[in-house]
Amino acid sequence: MAAYILRRFLLMIPTIFGIMLVTFTVTQFVPGGPVERMLAAMEGHGGGGEVRASRAMNIYQGDKGLDAERVDKLKKLYGFDKPPVARFLAMMKNYLVFDFGESYYHHRSVVSLVISKMPVSMSLGLWSFLIVYGTCIPLGISKAVRDGSRFDVLTSSFILVGYAIPGFVLAILLIVLFGGGSFWSIFPLRGLVSDNWASLGWFAKVTDYLWHMVLPIIASTVGSLAVMTLLTKNSFLEEIRKQYVLTARAKGLSEKNILYRHVFRNAIIPIITGFPGSFITAFFTGSLLIETIFSLDGMGLLAYESIMNRDYPVVLGTLYFFTIIGLISRLLSDLSYVVVDPRISFEGVEH
Secondary structure, eight states, X not given: OHHHHHHHHHHHHHHHHHHHHHHHHHHHHOSSOHHHHHHHHHTTSOOSGGGGOHHHHTTOOXXXXXXXXXXXXXXXXXXXXXXXXXXXXXXXXXXXXXXXXBOTTTOSBHHHHHHHHHHHHHHHHHHHHHHHHHHHHHHHXXXXXXXXXXXXXXXXXXXXXXXXXXXXXXXXXXHHHHBSSSSOBOSOOSSSSOTTGGGSOHHXXXXXHHHHHHHHHHHHHHHHHHHHHHHHHHHHHHHHTSHHHHHHHHTTOOHHHHIIIIIHHHHTHHHHTTHHHHHHHTXXXXXXXXXXXXXXXXXXXHHHHHHHTTOHHHHHHHHHHHHHHHHHHHHHHHHHHHHHOTTOOOTTOOO
């Protein structure tokens, strides 16, 4: 097992390097880079966060324009005075110690910027994860046991309708119905907490936070229920129809005993093995549309703004970090097979 884990970690190195190299190369050919955007902003052809960069504004001298020397100073300010290969190697050297530099657009370190956005992403991702797994597994088991019944048909219809409705459409519908649109004003529409949250007691703080999360969580989870529920149902149905279940019934074992002592252990394997990866990524996921509709400033909105504003330190820094998280979660998912089913072993796996 130790040798397998070591091989997987060694394989992560070229994987990360390749992903970063391809992404960095693509950014070199994207028009409207940070230097061009700064030039346009200082000449009055565009706005944005770059105008607030006082160091860059010192380069510009009113209606005299920008000569070649000042443009070179601007390139040096953003680090574009060096060849692409040198910039890439320097970037990867800094990334090894998780030094992601400073955002071009927000003018603060990438690490602090990401940390400031994490509460929203963690709230959406973690609650969605808990609700999806906590609902879909028992629901899928019930559907498998009652396969073909009215309960099975009705629940399938409900979750498939939810799956067919885009999350942002459901979010708008919830706002119209319960957010003070045309019907009832029950839930708040923006932010994680109210403006007076700091002055509330601890119980009121928890209640206020949960009240703000109701609509965003519903909008972000309803579409995910169908996949996990049907995966659970099909996995249990496949096991229920196997020969060992018929043998257990012939021996006189109760259906409850067969389901939870024999079927459950085998059927849960393809479901529970995705648990580690889903749990880890739940902390870092972001939904642009959900965050925009409910005025939640999280990772989804940050990613969109970074791409649109050519904020390469944020784009490349978060890509590097999330790639590592994704590879580690994939490794944990593979290792969970051994934990769930000791019959599985990686000792004989060769690459």
